[in-house]
Amino acid sequence: MSGKSALLLGATGQVGQHVLKELLSSPDFTKVGEFGRRVTDLSSITTGKDKLVQKTIDFEKLEEAELEEGKWDVVFITLGTSRKAAGSAEAFEKIDREYVINAARAAKADNTPQRIVYVSAIGANASSSFLYPRSKGLTEQGLASLGYDDTIVFRPFSLAGTHRPKLRIAESLFAPLFSLASYITDRAEIQVSTLAKSVVAAGKLGSAALPAAAKATKAGEADALYTLLDNAAALALARSV
Secondary structure, eight states: SSSSSEEEHHHHHHHHHHHHHHHHOOOTEEEEEEEEESSOOOOOOOOSSSGGEEEEEEEEEGTTTTTTOOOOOOEEOOOOOOHHHSSSSSHHHHIIIIIIHHHHHHOOTTOOHHHHHHOOOOTTOOTTTSSSHHHHHHHHHHHHTTTHHHEEEEEOOOOEEEEOSSSSSSHHHHHHHHHTTTTTTTSSSEEHHHHHHHHHHHHHHHHSSSOOOOOOOOETTTTEEEEEEHHHHHHHHHHOO
């Protein structure tokens, strides 16, 4: 797949920043749209600036964003938040799930083959009694039901190499343990830059062309299946491309 267009939602987040860099440096994508509540400062971009299209959008007024007009070949979604950052459980679900699904629906163009790649989280489970994994699981299901030609979901575990203004408590407590565990298993940790490399590779290749080494699996219902890559699969994919 070459000369394709990519839409990225969530480019200013920890994963999104790296996905944007990968897309802008990739010869396989000749047009990259960065749409979001905020967009990246152009002065910080050193590669691929000429193929970048930026647009600030209001997720409450997606009809004004005209996402489908780009007829994007691949839609990448790294948008997400935490309950603490959102302020309440209701606000969290609105941003983490409703905004994601609604934006993906708005970006779906008629009569255009499209792929969608979403960065979820380990433990995503639509039936979970806990807010975070339930929201991620429901988001995965919602995206798979939109009718994209190919839906790919990543479920990374602990992200290394992030630069958050405020370190999350869980990260400060468990990050050293995950870092040590990464020496004996591929399921404990992944560098955020490595994850981004895999995400972009999956968007380029598509489910059918993923290398066997990645050991991707299928998830979802019969009428809404999607390709799933866990932490180990993401690492394997990055090593194979």
